[in-house]
Amino acid sequence: MSIDPREYSIQMKLKDISTFIPVMSYKGGVGKTTISTLLSLCLADVGYSVGLLDLDFTNPCVHRMLGIDVKKLMPKEEKGILPVEIENVGVMSIAFFTKDNPTPLRGAELNDVFKELLSITAWGKLDFLILDMPPGLSDVSLDVLKYFKRDLYPLIVSSSSRLAIVPTINLFKLMKELKLSPIGVVINGGIGTMSVYREVTETYLREGLEVIGSIEKDEKLEEVIGSPMELRRTLAYASIKKVCFRALSTTKKVAS
Numbered sequence: 306m307s308i309d310p311r312e313y314s315i316q317m318k319l320k321d322i323s324t325f326i327p328v329m330s331y332k333g334g335v336g337k338t339t340i341s342t343l344l345s346l347c348l349a350d351v352g353y354s355v356g357l358l359d360l361d362f363t364n365p366c367v368h369r370m371l372g373i374d375v376k377k378l379m380p381k382e383e384k385g386i387l388p389v390e391i392e393n394v395g396v397m398s399i400a401f402f403t404k405d406n407p408t409p410l411r412g413a414e415l416n417d418v419f420k421e422l423l424s425i426t427a428w429g430k431l432d433f434l435i436l437d438m439p440p441g442l443s444d445v446s447l448d449v450l451k452y453f454k455r456d457l458y459p460l461i462v463s464s465s466s467r468l469a470i471v472p473t474i475n476l477f478k479l480m481k482e483l484k485l486s487p488i489g490v491v492i493n494g495g496i497g498t499m500s501v502y503r504e505v506t507e508t509y510l511r512e513g514l515e516v517i518g519s520i521e522k523d524e525k526l527e528e529v530i531g532s533p534m535e536l537r538r539t540l541a542y543a544s545i546k547k548v549c550f551r552a553l554s555t556t557k558k559v560a561s
């Protein structure tokens with residue numbers, strides 16, 4: 306049994322959250338933050354209560370995606386720290402406290418920040434908490450799998466590169482070992498040729514990992530980072546709607 310009182314506090318703070326969706330990938334730069342943000346906006350747009358937690362402690366980006374100025378804004382305190390509300394999404398990030406300064410962290414320090422952030426954040430009642438994860442299966446990812454034991458439905462993000470195949474399938478295998486049911490994989494960015502894309506998706510399907518959506522390379526995306534209104538007008542947002550409804554059917558919130 307743990308003697309860390311924060312563990313009790315974490316369970317209390319998470320108890321009214323119905324579903325957790327960690328957005329994971331084997332490496333960085335494949336679109337986890339983009340997809341976490343768009344998925345959160347989409348779920349909020351169809352009327353669900355949504356929180357978005359940035360767990361990439363050494364490179365938090367969610368606030369930049371949504372145009373939150375962490376130097377000006379501070380989450381309020383009320384029986385815990387309240388997430389910053391933007392476009393009907395409650396956002397929590399270490400960046401609110403570090404003010405975008407560098408945060409080199411390792412091993413036990415990462416675990417400490419994780420526990421601290423989760424034990425202070427008062428999410429209240431939520432249909433979904435989307436977790437923007439660091440790449441791979443590092444300390445924080447393993448913590449998530451430890452603390453979010455119930456109602457956990459990971460969403461895997463992959464590029465359409467041949468290099469993505471083996472590590473993505475390994476990530477999927479690990480999830481199965483942990484008895485987790487991922488919602489599926491989203492292929493993001495559209496690099497390579499159509500035939501390579503087909504090879505990647507067919508390999509995933511053969512391994513039992515369903516491709517539930519593809520997001521094409523969208524040049525406009527970069528220009529509208531920081532503007533949730535404009536983000537909603539991108540091709541990427543249109544493509545995420547399918548993923549959003551799939552997430553809803555897998556987590557049994559609506560019929561498929």
Ligand SMILES: Nc1ncnc2c1ncn2[C@@H]1O[C@H](COP(=O)(O)OP(=O)(O)O)[C@@H](O)[C@H]1O
Nearest residue numbers: 333334335336337338339494520521522523526
């Ligand atoms: N479908 C896409 N089309 C164009 N640019 C994209 C797309 N998805 C992500 N990006 C860009 O790629 C970069 C990395 O994406 P990000 O979401 O930060 O990845 P990760 O969180 O996995 O490191 C960002 O600059 C983002 O704007």
Ligand SMILES: [Mg+2]
Nearest residue numbers: 337338361366
């Ligand atoms: Mg990221």
